[in-house]
Amino acid sequence: xxxxxxxxxxxxxxxxxxxxxxxxxxxxLNSERGxxxxxxxxxxxxxxxxxxxxxxxxxxxxxxxxxxxxxxxxVRVLVDIRGQDLSEERSVExxxxxxxxxxxxxxxxxxxxxxEFLRAMLEGxxxxxxxxxxxxxxxxxxxMKKALVGEIxxxxxxxxxxxxxxxxxxxxxxxxxxxxxxxxxxARLRTDSLRLIVEGDVSGLGIDS
Numbered sequence: 001x002x003x004x005x006x007x008x009x010x011x012x013x014x015x016x017x018x019x020x021x022x023x024x025x026x027x028x029l030n031s032e033r034g035x036x037x038x039x040x041x042x043x044x045x046x047x048x049x050x051x052x053x054x055x056x057x058x059x060x061x062x063x064x065x066x067x068x069x070x071x072x073x074x075v076r077v078l079v080d081i082r083g084q085d086l087s088e089e090r091s092v093e094x095x096x097x098x099x100x101x102x103x104x105x106x107x108x109x110x111x112x113x114x115x116e117f118l119r120a121m122l123e124g125x126x127x128x129x130x131x132x133x134x135x136x137x138x139x140x141x142x143x144m145k146k147a148l149v150g151e152i153x154x155x156x157x158x159x160x161x162x163x164x165x166x167x168x169x170x171x172x173x174x175x176x177x178x179x180x181x182x183x184x185x186x187a188r189l190r191t192d193s194l195r196l197i198v199e200g201d202v203s204g205l206g207i208d209s
Contacts, residue, residue: 035194036193037194038101038102038104038107038195039099039197039198040101040102040205040206041100041197041200041202042100042200043200045199046199047081047198047199047200048080048081048121048197048199049196049199050080050118050122050196050197051078051197052077052078052079052125052129052193052194052195053074053076053193054077054189054191054192055192056070056072056073056137056188056189056190057072057073057190058070058186058187059183059186059187059188060180060183061179064180064183066183069144069180069184070136070137070140070144070187075189077128077129079121079124079128080121081117081121083120083121083124087128099195099197100206101207102206103205106205107196107205126189129189130189133187137185140187141181141184144177144181144184145181148177149177151173152170152177155169156170
């Protein structure tokens with residue numbers, strides 16, 4: 001907020017690309033904090049939910065600047081133990097208002113939940129995230145073609161009237177477009193964080209219980 005920065009000369013402000021900010025974010029992102037959590041929702045309908053945040057990211061030569069069209073994109077999925085997709089029904093805001101921190105150790109002491117259940121829910125979340133990522137890739141490829149095909153057409157037009165523009169430049173532009181398209185097509189999903197949530201009778205599962 002520029003207005004606040006001008007009014008409060010006693011506060012030191014830094015931009016989001018300041019080295020201090022970037023280093024702080026790197027420390028947080030590379031730590032284990034926040035990558036796995038356990039929550040509870042007190043209610044009448046018993047259920048178990050798994051909220052997973054994936055990151056869709058392209059791995060390519062930095063010279064291609066794939067981030068122009070496909071920067072790292074978070075893909076959030078919320079699935080229940082029955083395999084239902086609740087991502088839209090229960091938004092991030094809804095979860096923030098209704099989910100409380102819980103004790104995973106107390107939950108694991110209860111019978112009935114196993115690694116097999118968790119693995120099945122993770123597989124379901126993977127499938128849903130992959131469906132979402134296909135739409136993101138398609139949109140990125142469309143924007144890339146619109147931008148780079150236009151650049152190639154411009155170079156070809158210039159080549160007809162300007163001897164300084166060579167066929168080699170056009171070929172390099174086509175090669176660049178092919179490389180970016182391949183990087184977008186092969187962009188991969190990386191599991192960033194997950195949260196297991198128990199809904200229903202959560203007595204004894206709270207942090208302070």
